Amino acid sequence: MSTVHINAEKGDIAKTVLMPGDPLRAKFIAEEFLQEPVCYNSVRGALGYTGTYRGRKISVQASGMGMPSIGIYAQELFTQFDVENIIRVGSCGALQPELDLMDVILAASASTDSNWAYHYGVPGILAPTADFDLLFAAKKAAQEKGIEVKTGNVLCSDVFYYDDPQIWKKWAKMGVLGIEMESAALYLIAARYRKRALTILTVSDSFVKETKLTSQERQTSLLNMIQIGLDAAWDIQAKD
Ligand code: HPA
Numbered sequence: 001m002s003t004v005h006i007n008a009e010k011g012d013i014a015k016t017v018l019m020p021g022d023p024l025r026a027k028f029i030a031e032e033f034l035q036e037p038v039c040y041n042s043v044r045g046a047l048g049y050t051g052t053y054r055g056r057k058i059s060v061q062a063s064g065m066g067m068p069s070i071g072i073y074a075q076e077l078f079t080q081f082d083v084e085n086i087i088r089v090g091s092c093g094a095l096q097p098e099l100d101l102m103d104v105i106l107a108a109s110a111s112t113d114s115n116w117a118y119h120y121g122v123p124g125i126l127a128p129t130a131d132f133d134l135l136f137a138a139k140k141a142a143q144e145k146g147i148e149v150k151t152g153n154v155l156c157s158d159v160f161y162y163d164d165p166q167i168w169k170k171w172a173k174m175g176v177l178g179i180e181m182e183s184a185a186l187y188l189i190a191a192r193y194r195k196r197a198l199t200i201l202t203v204s205d206s207f208v209k210e211t212k213l214t215s216q217e218r219q220t221s222l223l224n225m226i227q228i229g230l231d232a233a234w235d236i237q238a239k240d
Helices: 023-033 067-080 116-120 132-145 168-173 183-192 215-239
Strands: 016-020 035-041 048-053 056-061 085-094 104-112 149-156 178-180 196-206
Touching (some): 016 067, 016 215, 023 048, 023 215, 048 215, 056 215, 085 215, 132 149, 183 196
Parallel strands (some): 016 085, 104 149
Antiparallel strands (some): 035 048, 048 056, 085 178
């Protein structure tokens, strides 16, 4: 029962999927955190694995970068593989001065400069929102692990290299915490199919402080976020 982009059978993929952008991060999470991980997909290098975490079946699927890419994987997982929960784990650029490199953000909502929602035909602005149960599970997991998280609105942008390098300040003025490029599509697809989605982000660079993580720091700083994501996945999986 393969789709255009995922070469797997229905039962190969868990109901709960952790979704990093980078395929090599999917491999890292599967190999370091899951028991007996099996690679079910390598089409276009978008690696997908299923294993168990604390005794529960969990998958990890790479999304690629940007809304069109995550939109393909989220849609196929939700509609063709009976996936119920997707937790994106990614990085973002911080827009607020109180955010430091390596801080973890839970994206309660995803504002956007994209026209993605247009194709659903609603006569207004549809708010891309995280699932509350997943958000609650992630907050609880962070508290139990003693990891401080910031929860709020992020900007999901179509653009990485802005023509106007000051444009981020307009979003910062409205309290938006950080910029990434996938959450809005993920939240809208989950809304469309009555599924659950959440994005957890690690601050990899700061627009305010003009700092960024080294590639080595990037690797280690993601561990808190991965741990929160896996614990939230484990928690929600019990309810299904
Ligand atoms: N912009 C968009 N996505 C990102 C960024 C950024 O600055 N940093 C990490 N992901």
